[in-house]
Amino acid sequence: MRTIDWVDGAIELVDQTLLPDKCVTLRIETVGELVDAIRRLAVRGAPALGVAGALGVLLADGEPAQVAEQIAALRAARPTAVNLAWGVDQAAAQLPRGREAVLAAALRVRDDDLAACRAMGERGADLLEGDRLRIMTVCNTGGLAAVERGTALGVVQTLHERGRLAEVLALETRPLLQGARLTTWELARMGAPHRLIADSAGPYLLAKGGVDAVLIGADRIAANGDTANKIGSYALALGAERAGVPFIVVAPETTIDPGTPSGDQIDIEDRGADEIVTIRGVRLAPEGTQALNPAFDVTPHDLITAIVTDKRVIRP
Structure with a gap:
């Protein structure tokens, strides 16, 4: 599809x-x-x-x-x-x-x-060592985020096709639940074993062990390697660093923006209060509640193990 x-x-x-x-x-x-x-x-x-x-x-x-x-x-x-x-x-x-x-x-x-998506899947799967890998991911980075296959989830699909995937732990990805709604849907369609976790559970489960790598996508990669991705990615990077787990960004070369020197210059979209105070049309917070809703965060390059593109592997 x-x-x-x-x-x-x-x-x-x-x-x-x-x-x-x-x-x-x-x-x-x-x-x-x-x-x-x-x-x-x-x-x-x-x-x-x-x-x-x-x-x-x-x-x-x-x-x-x-x-x-x-x-x-x-x-x-x-x-x-x-x-x-x-x-x-x-x-x-x-x-x-x-x-x-x-x-x-x-x-x-x-x-x-x-x-590019097929190349990223192959290159990312080649980079990861071991069999029966447990992968953690946030948001949705599969075919729904591309034309087919996707970026980080494209690597997962390649691992699954090679018989090297044990399980995917997918963060729900508040506030719009792209992980719960979209990633689990795609994983089920490809027949890949997976479980859904709360966003706040990600760093804890990394600390407990049993996760072999964190794979995320990217919406913009600055010239120095700082990476903007779905909100929650930075928390996973901190957890992965503490746990000694590889934190890998998978994105096409076109997502690298040489005109943006660092993450400090990336314009982070705020999508307004409605997505926070309601969920799928149901109000969660009292009327009049204000909210901050940054759609993305920036992971500093020194927390990134590797950036996998369709052309190369970059180690910031």
């Missing part, structure tokens, strides 16, 4: 807000519809956002000024993930050459992601 693709002149993507209850494919025909889908996380994950950005340029229409305005809105739909703006730029650079050139560039971004 592909998370996102170009089909008969429009973008088709899986609406991830409805999983695991329903698997619904949306047909996106305007930039406004795509921006809405990105902002409400119907499509999410750095590689998938890169593909969405590239394909989205094909939906821009009108006079040149209108096209530029639509592309700017798409580029800024989510600020932390560098792949979105990168994907938009790859396709938009071909606008002077005509629609066919834009389409070719966008499809190249899609196809490169397919190849």
Whole structure:
């Protein structure tokens, strides 16, 4: 199953807000519809956002000024993930050459992601030593976060296919439960053994032993190796460092942003109070409760054992 693709002149993507209850494919025909889908996380994950950005340029229409305005809105739909703006730029650079050139560039971004995810899975599995590995992960980094297979969960899938996976411990990933809703759904579909844990249980279970590696994805990797990923990743890095467990970031080369010197310069998106004080439409906190809701945190490079990309292994 592909998370996102170009089909008969429009973008088709899986609406991830409805999983695991329903698997619904949306047909996106305007930039406004795509921006809405990105902002409400119907499509999410750095590689998938890169593909969405590239394909989205094909939906821009009108006079040149209108096209530029639509592309700017798409580029800024989510600020932390560098792949979105990168994907938009790859396709938009071909606008002077005509629609066919834009389409070719966008499809190249899609196809490169397919190849990159397979390469990351192979390289990450080769890096990890031992058989019957127990892996801990946060958020969702599988095919739903890319086009197919994914990043960190792509490594898990490769380990499973090689018969080297004992179990995955997936953090639930508050506040939107991408681990509970999406990662467990993907692990079940691939037949991989797994258990769900509370976010706050991750560092404790690392300290107790029995976890062989922590694998996470990334939304932006700064030039020095500092990595922005789903909130909760930094706590796992601290726990892994204390326990002596490898902490590995898996992301395509396109997620490395040489224009951002360190994590201090990464713009961290705050998604507002509603996601904290409610859960799937049910209010948890009293009316009027204020909240902080950073969607990402930054793990300093000195806590990262290795960064696995589709091209190389980096040891910060």
